[in-house]
Amino acid sequence: MRRFWLIFLLTLSVAVLAGLGGAWYVLWKPNVRYSAFGPAYLYIRTGADYGSVLDSLRKYELLHDEVNFDRVARWQNYPARVQPGRYLLRPGLGNRALVEMLSRGEQDTVAFTLDAFKYKPQLARQVARQLETDSMSLRRLLQDNADLQRRYQLDTTTVLTIFLPGPYRLLWNTTARQFLDSAAATHRRFWTPERRRRADSLQLSPTEVHVLASIVQRETAQKTDKPLIAGAYLNRLRRGMRLQADPTLLWAIGNFGVKRVLNKDKLVDSPYNTYKHKGLPPGPITSANRQTLDAVLKPARHDYVFFCARPDGSGFSDFAATYAEHRQNARRYQQRLDSLGIKR
Numbered sequence: 001m002r003r004f005w006l007i008f009l010l011t012l013s014v015a016v017l018a019g020l021g022g023a024w025y026v027l028w029k030p031n032v033r034y035s036a037f038g039p040a041y042l043y044i045r046t047g048a049d050y051g052s053v054l055d056s057l058r059k060y061e062l063l064h065d066e067v068n069f070d071r072v073a074r075w076q077n078y079p080a081r082v083q084p085g086r087y088l089l090r091p092g093l094g095n096r097a098l099v100e101m102l103s104r105g106e107q108d109t110v111a112f113t114l115d116a117f118k119y120k121p122q123l124a125r126q127v128a129r130q131l132e133t134d135s136m137s138l139r140r141l142l143q144d145n146a147d148l149q150r151r152y153q154l155d156t157t158t159v160l161t162i163f164l165p166g167p168y169r170l171l172w173n174t175t176a177r178q179f180l181d182s183a184a185a186t187h188r189r190f191w192t193p194e195r196r197r198r199a200d201s202l203q204l205s206p207t208e209v210h211v212l213a214s215i216v217q218r219e220t221a222q223k224t225d226k227p228l229i230a231g232a233y234l235n236r237l238r239r240g241m242r243l244q245a246d247p248t249l250l251w252a253i254g255n256f257g258v259k260r261v262l263n264k265d266k267l268v269d270s271p272y273n274t275y276k277h278k279g280l281p282p283g284p285i286t287s288a289n290r291q292t293l294d295a296v297l298k299p300a301r302h303d304y305v306f307f308c309a310r311p312d313g314s315g316f317s318d319f320a321a322t323y324a325e326h327r328q329n330a331r332r333y334q335q336r337l338d339s340l341g342i343k344r
Helices: 002-028 050-059 066-075 095-104 120-130 135-142 145-152 158-162 176-190 193-201 206-219 225-238 246-253 263-267 290-297 323-339
Strands: 040-044 085-089 109-114 166-171 306-309 317-320
Touching: 040 050, 050 066, 066 095, 085 095, 109 120, 120 135, 135 145, 135 176, 145 158, 145 176, 158 176, 158 206, 166 176, 193 206, 193 290, 206 225, 206 246, 206 290, 225 290, 225 306, 225 317, 246 263, 306 323, 317 323
Parallel strands: none
Antiparallel strands: 040 085, 109 166, 306 317
């Protein structure tokens, strides 16, 4: 009898150990493949079902053992709890941890940099390359004037002022609406009470600061010149002069590659033609970055109302308080273009 119980206990122990080993193999054994090309991500689109998840796992060869993953997923009722998103699949992750992560929607965020843009389609394409939302959904929202007025107190032209170039971190399945709301929130955080006070002292609204900054940004990439150029434009506005900003003409004709503005360009029929129309144009001609916005909010104090690119190609400008001085500066720059054979 004693021998029987010893054999029974030994057999039971082996069975338990085998069961535990099997459970470990199915539930906890690392099942995510290692990738030599960097982190592996599983993308689950909005509305996707469990079959689509399995298809993606299989197509991109993300798992060692799809059968046991499927077994655990069904045990934990994951097919009824599929959540969209971008999920980071760390090597060594077992089936149970993987299914729990997917079930809870613990997705990884997307970090990207929004580059400066001039036109709405450029913005929409940038966003669509990073997030699930398609470019047309965002473009439709940007064209809905009534909705923009109600939600952001902006119109289809001025809405571009809420987009600050720079880093963003969002969930991959962020919708077009959520992206707009996020951009608006970033914009509100930028406009601190101190920045609003500075705008008030210049007798400009935040939107007008963005519009002027967009012109300054197109004029120069030189950090030290930005406050000088901002000051020159503000002097023109205070004196009731036309801005006569070449970048606004280039926006109107749709060609920022022009290096030489011609007199015929100044005849273009557009509210962005600041050679014809006084004051600021109706909207920004590019998305101004934080540095340029702050240059407008802290402009250099001087008497200059004219400036012209230096002929040395440095990207800096020569400034003048009188038209006679400006003509001399402009002539030197034009002679430089002539010497390089640049006619346009």
